[in-house]
Amino acid sequence: xxxxxxxxxxxxxxxxxxxxxxxxxxxxxxxxxxxxxxxxxxxxxxxxxxxxxxxxxxxxxxxxxxxxxxxxxxxxxxxxxxxxxxxxxxxxxxxxxxxxxxxxxxxxxxxxxxxxxxxxxxxxxxxxxxxxxxxxxxxxxxxxxxxxxxxxxxxxxxxxxxxxxxxxxxxxxxxxxxxxxxxxxxxxxxxxxxxxxxxxxxxxxxxxxxxxxxxxxxxxxxxxxxxxxxxxxxxxxxxxxxxxxxxxxxxxxxxxxxxxxxxxxxxxxxxxxxxxxxxxxxxxxxxxxxxxxxxxxxxxxxxxxxxxxxxxxxxxxxxxxxxxxxxxxxxxxxxxxxxxxxxxxxxxxxxxxxxxxxxxxxxxxxxxxxxxxxxxxxxxxxxxxxxxxxxxxxxxxxxxxxxxxxxxxxxxxxxxxxxxxxxxxxxxxxxxxxxxxxxxxxxxxxxxxxxxxxxxxxxxxxxxxxxxxxxxxxxxxxxxxxxxxxxxxxxxxxxxxxxxxxxxxxxxxxxxxxxxxxxxxxxxxxxxxxxxxxxxxxxxxxxxxxxxxxxxxxxxxxxxxxxxxxxxxxxxxxxxxxxxxxxxxxx
RNA sequence: GCACCCGUAGCUCAGCUGGAUAGAGCGCUGCCCUCCGAAGGCAGAGGUCUCGCGUUCGAAUCGCGACGGGUGCACCA
Numbered sequence: 001x002x003x004x005x006x007x008x009x010x011x012x013x014x015x016x017x018x019x020x021x022x023x024x025x026x027x028x029x030x031x032x033x034x035x036x037x038x039x040x041x042x043x044x045x046x047x048x049x050x051x052x053x054x055x056x057x058x059x060x061x062x063x064x065x066x067x068x069x070x071x072x073x074x075x076x077x078x079x080x081x082x083x084x085x086x087x088x089x090x091x092x093x094x095x096x097x098x099x100x101x102x103x104x105x106x107x108x109x110x111x112x113x114x115x116x117x118x119x120x121x122x123x124x125x126x127x128x129x130x131x132x133x134x135x136x137x138x139x140x141x142x143x144x145x146x147x148x149x150x151x152x153x154x155x156x157x158x159x160x161x162x163x164x165x166x167x168x169x170x171x172x173x174x175x176x177x178x179x180x181x182x183x184x185x186x187x188x189x190x191x192x193x194x195x196x197x198x199x200x201x202x203x204x205x206x207x208x209x210x211x212x213x214x215x216x217x218x219x220x221x222x223x224x225x226x227x228x229x230x231x232x233x234x235x236x237x238x239x240x241x242x243x244x245x246x247x248x249x250x251x252x253x254x255x256x257x258x259x260x261x262x263x264x265x266x267x268x269x270x271x272x273x274x275x276x277x278x279x280x281x282x283x284x285x286x287x288x289x290x291x292x293x294x295x296x297x298x299x300x301x302x303x304x305x306x307x308x309x310x311x312x313x314x315x316x317x318x319x320x321x322x323x324x325x326x327x328x329x330x331x332x333x334x335x336x337x338x339x340x341x342x343x344x345x346x347x348x349x350x351x352x353x354x355x356x357x358x359x360x361x362x363x364x365x366x367x368x369x370x371x372x373x374x375x376x377x378x379x380x381x382x383x384x385x386x387x388x389x390x391x392x393x394x395x396x397x398x399x400x401x402x403x404x405x406x407x408x409x410x411x412x413x414x415x416x417x418x419x420x421x422x423x424x425x426x427x428x429x430x431x432x433x434x435x436x437x438x439x440x441x442x443x444x445x446x447x448x449x450x451x452x453x454x455x456x457x458x459x460x461x462x463x464x465x466x467x468x469x470x471x472x473x474x475x476x477x478x479x480x481x482x483x484x485x486x487x488x489x490x491x492x493x494x495x496x497x498x499x500x501x502x503x504x505x506x507x508x509x510x511x512x513x514x515x516x517x518x519x520x521x522x523x524x525x526x527x528x529x530x531x532x533x534x535x536x537x538x539x540x541x542x543x544x545x546x547x548x549x550x551x552x553x554x555x556x557x558x559x560x561x562x563x564x565x566x567x568x569x570x571x572x573x574x575x576x577x578x579x580x581x582x583x584x585x586x587x
Numbered sequence: 588g589c590a591c592c593c594g595u596a597g598c599u600c601a602g603c604u605g606g607a608u609a610g611a612g613c614g615c616u617g618c619c620c621u622c623c624g625a626a627g628g629c630a631g632a633g634g635u636c637u638c639g640c641g642u643u644c645g646a647a648u649c650g651c652g653a654c655g656g657g658u659g660c661a662c663c664a
Contacts, residue, residue: 335662
């Protein structure tokens, strides 16, 4: 997806960026003319949609931002700037308002011009070169390979995947990665549980005591084990089968997880195994690197405060001086018996990411991992000497409801609702969209009945419906032998049309902001608003027949079809990022 | 006890990282609707942005301190 037709990239998609460029060059002219001092930082100069449409099309805060450093009256700067801007034929009016806002009104042609750009680009409309090909690693899901994915994983999976797509769309070179926690004690538990299912397959009665996984999903593994080993492992001591079963069961679980991800259309670029870090010198290498930086020492930690653990006693162990990189306390990398803590392979894994040459790292964790954020950031900061930023996004809990009642059961897993349960109920598109209609750090209520409702308060339906509506009009137009034409668009001047067109023009800017902040939910909210503007225009057509899309005059119809085609392209682009299929027809 | 996240309309949530009179959906109230083009439309009421101090031309947004809610605080992964 890196080689895009130049013609698309060359055309300016972002009208707000264009006008900002104009503002900046005018400010430069003022410097040349001596109206403004030479040494000014324009980084904070913004060109934005105004909060109130009555104020104009765009507003810039340039005068207010520069007033202090330039030691000048903001309104005076604004007036000087207005004079220069108005000379550009794209600007119809430039009015100073309030404390020094400069409200700009743009020519309708300029707005209308977004239509051919969107129509030509199609689902690539808004694609940006902002990321400049920087290599970003997005690590997400990374669930223990001990069972099927559950709802909590689902949110992380959807969020990570949409974020990866968003960054790709914004011009980053993205790698989607899954870290397989196949090195620790939980895999022993898995192997023992699989062994019980194996015994069961061999006709024995077994009991799942505490510390084993009772879920049905291991039944098949037991059967597969019987096929492979017959009864040769029955009554054998653990030491004879544990290693083999760890491997076997982990592979089976990863197949299960891959199948779960597949249900949501998620394809990882890379799976990284924790196990591969052991016995290969990679952990030692990473710790040595920290040691060489003077960040490893032998010491004794203070007891945890406020918890009064009864079994706590001071012990000397190998510690990482994470406090030098912003953590609250130093963290152990080795246990007192000399073996690695779980943190050590995590350090090695992130060291490996740094060494693979990524410019940025992003980890998606569940909210219950909030406690690891600081230490992971400290590790990456130390290992990369501050060169590689690590952003960690925590996804909050998902609360499931059915008709307003909390919903907790799962047939397959016994104790939790699986990803498959959810997708089977509502489908991948609804699952994905709903999970993205909230900021990642806000809890999410997911009501099975509500998300399938066909009404305005269901954003999934509302956005899909807009896409289908456009499609239905285009189909009808096709039957009438009329098609979109993007040459002259001067008939599109109605308020409702201009509102819609201006919303379209915001898309490239919004996309870049969403990518900059790693917030895919902004795309979902934008699509809802865009769909709302389209539906509003449609409804206006009941009264004002001149805004209906299909008119007797085929020239005018062609222009309107171009407009809704542009909306369709934008919806497709946005839904594509969210990983939701735009539908052509409501059933 | 400490750290992180959150606190915006009756409810569920946005609010573009400091801008103008704080928005949407639901719910409520009142009108309208059988439409190329079903799964609705328009309007209205509803706010001390938890509270207090501070930073400045300007704060829901930034800082500090309270208060309230969530999560986490091991040699577990």
